[in-house]
Amino acid sequence: MVVNLWKYRKFIFINSVNDLRHRYAGSAMGVFWNVLNPLAQIFVFTLVFSQLMKIRLPDMSSTTGFAIYLCSGMLPWISFSECVSRGTHSFIENANYLKKLPIPEQIFVAQTAISGTLSILISISLLLIINILIGVHIGWAWLLVPIILILFQCFGFGLSLILGSINVFFRDIGQMVGIILQLWMWLTPIVYTKEIIPERFAYFMNFNPSFPFIDALHMTILYNKSPASWEWTAMLLYAMVASIFGYLVLRKLRPEIRDVL
DSSP, X not given: OHHHHHHXXXXXXXXXXXXXXXXXXXXXXXXXXXXXXXXXHHHHHHHIIIIISOOOOTTOOOTTHHHHHHHHHHHHHHHHHHHHHHHHTHHHXXXXXXXHSOXXXXXXXXXXXXXXXXXXXXXXXXXXXXXXXXXXXXXXXXXXXXXXXXXXXXXXXXXXXXXXHHHXXXXXXXXXXXXXXXXXXXXXXXXXXXXXXXXXXXXGGGGOTTHHHHHHHHHHHHHOOOOOHHHHHHHHHHHHHHHHHHHHHHHHHHHHHHHHO
C-alpha cells in the first residue's frame, strides 16, 4: 500500500488540491470559501461562548478559553468525520475510474484524507492567527499540532479503507456512518470537558479511539503542553493499526470490488 501511495503521490496531491478548489465551484467566492467557512465557525464560537454565554473553563479566568477549547476539538473533528464519511463512499463515487483504469483503490481514499488534512491545516492556521490577534499566548507546543492532525487523519484514512471496502457490498454502511459519527462525537469530550464526565463512566473514555487525539489537541492548543506519552503511543497505534487493517480488508475484497461496482 505504501509503495502505491508513494508512486501516485503527485496524482493524489493534485486531485486533493483540485477538490478544495472545486468544492465551491460556481460560487462567486470560489476557493476562498475554504477560508471563510472555518473563519466563520471560529468567529461564531468565540462570539457566542466568550461574549454571550460567557462559559469559563474551571482552570481559566479568560472568557475566550472555552471558545478556543471548542474550536480546537470541533474543527479537527469536522475534518476527521468528513474524511471518514467521504472515504466510505469513495469507491462508489469513483466507480467509472476503477472499472476502466488500473489505479489502486486506496488512491481515492487517500485523496479524501489529504483533502481533509489540507482543510484542517487551513482552519488551525486561522485559529492560530485569531489567538495571536486576541492576545492568547502561543507556545512551542503549537509545533506539535500538525503532527497530531496528520495522525488523526491517518486514523480516518484507515477507517475509510475498511468502511469503503465493505460499503461496496453493503450500501447501508454508508448511511449508517453519518449516524455513528454523530453519536461518536457526543461520546468524545469536544463540546464538554472531560472533567464533567461521571467517575463511573470516565474509565470507558480510555476505550474511545478519538479521545487521545482530541485531548492531545486540547493540551497543545489550550494549555501549551505536550501530550502524555500514553497519548502519543495510542495515537500512533490507532493510526497504524487502522491503516494496516484497512489495507488487509481491501486486499481481501479487492478481487470482487470492481465486479460489484
